[in-house]
Amino acid sequence: MDATVVVGRQGRVVIPAEVRAALGLQPGDELHLHLNGRQLVLERPVDALAQLRGLATTVPTSRSLVDELLAERRREVAEE
Numbered sequence: 001m002d003a004t005v006v007v008g009r010q011g012r013v014v015i016p017a018e019v020r021a022a023l024g025l026q027p028g029d030e031l032h033l034h035l036n037g038r039q040l041v042l043e044r045p046v047d048a049l050a051q052l053r054g055l056a057t058t059v060p061t062s063r064s065l066v067d068e069l070l071a072e073r074r075r076e077v078a079e080e
Helices: 017-023 047-054 065-079
Strands: 032-036 040-045
Touching: 040 047
Parallel strands: none
Antiparallel strands: 032 040
16 A cells, blocks of 8 residues: 655654555554654564564574574684
8 A cells, every 4th residue: 555645844754544444543653753764664562572572583483592692602702
């Protein structure tokens, strides 16, 4: 779904009703705003959290990120 919005004098942007309905946004809901290069991204914190949790599932259970981090830190200390 695409929509064009206008930035008001006080920097306010109105999210169109059909977009709010599609996302299930209600008055008072919080959105996180961040820049991705020159893109402005608005997302619900719950969606950002779900995305982060999804990243964790891409690491095979046979791999220990903690062990890798510790080994990397030990190498850095040894090089100092």
